[in-house]
Amino acid sequence: MNAPRLDIDLGKIHHNAQHLVELLGKKGIAVTGVTKVCMGSPVIANTLLHAGVGGLGDSRVENLRLMKQQGVSASKILIRSPMISQADKVVRYADVSFNTELEVVSALSESARNAGRQHGVVLMVELGDLREGILPVDVESIMASVLQMPNIRLAGIGTNLACRSGVIPDAKNMAELSLLTSNLEATFGYKLDFISGGNSANLDWVYNTGAPGRVNDLRLGEAIFLGREPLHRQALPGLYTTAITLVAEVIESKIKPSMPIGKLAQSAFGAKSAHVDKGPVIQSIVAIGCQDIDPAGLRAPQGIRILDASSDHLILGSDRRLKIGSEISFQVDYSALLRAMTSPFVCNVFVNKQSHRFQLPPVAA
Numbered sequence: 001m002n003a004p005r006l007d008i009d010l011g012k013i014h015h016n017a018q019h020l021v022e023l024l025g026k027k028g029i030a031v032t033g034v035t036k037v038c039m040g041s042p043v044i045a046n047t048l049l050h051a052g053v054g055g056l057g058d059s060r061v062e063n064l065r066l067m068k069q070q071g072v073s074a075s076k077i078l079i080r081s082p083m084i085s086q087a088d089k090v091v092r093y094a095d096v097s098f099n100t101e102l103e104v105v106s107a108l109s110e111s112a113r114n115a116g117r118q119h120g121v122v123l124m125v126e127l128g129d130l131r132e133g134i135l136p137v138d139v140e141s142i143m144a145s146v147l148q149m150p151n152i153r154l155a156g157i158g159t160n161l162a163c164r165s166g167v168i169p170d171a172k173n174m175a176e177l178s179l180l181t182s183n184l185e186a187t188f189g190y191k192l193d194f195i196s197g198g199n200s201a202n203l204d205w206v207y208n209t210g211a212p213g214r215v216n217d218l219r220l221g222e223a224i225f226l227g228r229e230p231l232h233r234q235a236l237p238g239l240y241t242t243a244i245t246l247v248a249e250v251i252e253s254k255i256k257p258s259m260p261i262g263k264l265a266q267s268a269f270g271a272k273s274a275h276v277d278k279g280p281v282i283q284s285i286v287a288i289g290c291q292d293i294d295p296a297g298l299r300a301p302q303g304i305r306i307l308d309a310s311s312d313h314l315i316l317g318s319d320r321r322l323k324i325g326s327e328i329s330f331q332v333d334y335s336a337l338l339r340a341m342t343s344p345f346v347c348n349v350f351v352n353k354q355s356h357r358f359q360l361p362p363v364a365a
Contacts, residue, residue: 002347003249003327004288006340010047011352012243016224017051019238020203027212030054032077032196034221037338039063042070043350048224049074057219061086064093079219081124081132087111096120096155096194100134102145105152112151120155121146122194125180127173131164136180143184156194157181158217162201162230169202171209178213201230222334233333246293246330246340248286248314253322256283268310283307284322286314292343297336301329
């Protein structure tokens with residue numbers, strides 16, 4: 001089998017998505033399955049839809065185009081603010097887009113009019129994480145302008161937390177979003193149907209709140225694919241953490257000194273030596289590197305340690321020599337998964353394609 005590769009268990013992904021859909025559905029919250037980490041894979045997208053997600057969200061127009069061309073039938077949302085230069089493509093491949101700039105919405109309006117179609121817009125509100133978003137004090141005036149634009153349907157409002165600054169979604173900022181929604185509806189006499197409260201980082205808030213207020217949608221990716229929440233990277237109850245693993249092949253295994261020999265300067269990536277003299281050690285290399293993954297986001301199997309990485313080599317320590325040609329499986333965090341999925345040198349292998357329902361182990365694996 002080809003290596004390096006991602007072994008992607010569709011049954012576990014289906015289980016995670018279905019579990020979250022059912023859990024959030026009890027509180028009146030729908031799930032938008034976020035496909036950006038898997039490059040808009042139609043296979044994974046259809047697995048999410050089969051599990052019951054209400055729609056698909058992606059940050060890249062190219063991924064939305066791929067899903068449309070491959071016949072993925074679902075509402076598709078561009079969850080990154082559109083580039084004005086891609087307005088025509090956004091209207092063509094996305095049913096809805098998240099927006100923060102009137103100039104961009106105006107361009108979408110013109111593109112939608114030229115295409116003879118309606119385009120949905122969600123206004124993103126800044127609630128403290130300092131990434132994208134309209135300041136709350138400015139939302140009313142921007143909404144007034146958007147409502148006047150031809151071929152634009154104002155679908156709702158949303159926010160995003162935790163991604164840049166790590167701001168925790170909590171009762172206070174979620175209540176602020178709900179209050180803003182109600183105030184805007186009262187001011188304009190206009191029903192906002194889609195209130196997107198955030199991402200996988202919102203799950204702790206969901207688990208611990210009795211009522212979500214006006215929030216009726218969350219955009220979930222990391223929780224579905226990795227079974228973890230992004231705030232502390234803790235495993236979520238009832239979810240698999242082993243749906244996707246990275247497999248790499250051993251290309252060298254030797255006994256070498258633990259200290260470099262010669263005068264030292266910066267490494268290829270600007271790091272300085274952090275070696276500790278342990279005498280001769282067993283050092284192995286697998287054929288993958290920083291071009292393909294984030295080494296800090298990998299977890300090696302028991303008995304193997306990640307020592308270092310360069311562009312194309314991941315250097316491992318172990319208590320025994322590793323067989324040349326053998327394969328080592330690593331757990332991945334979101335950063336490592338994102339880079340591995342994006343690398344053209346890492347192939348995807350789908351397993352458990354047919355089995356969508358099976359018994360969950362008593363402890364998240």
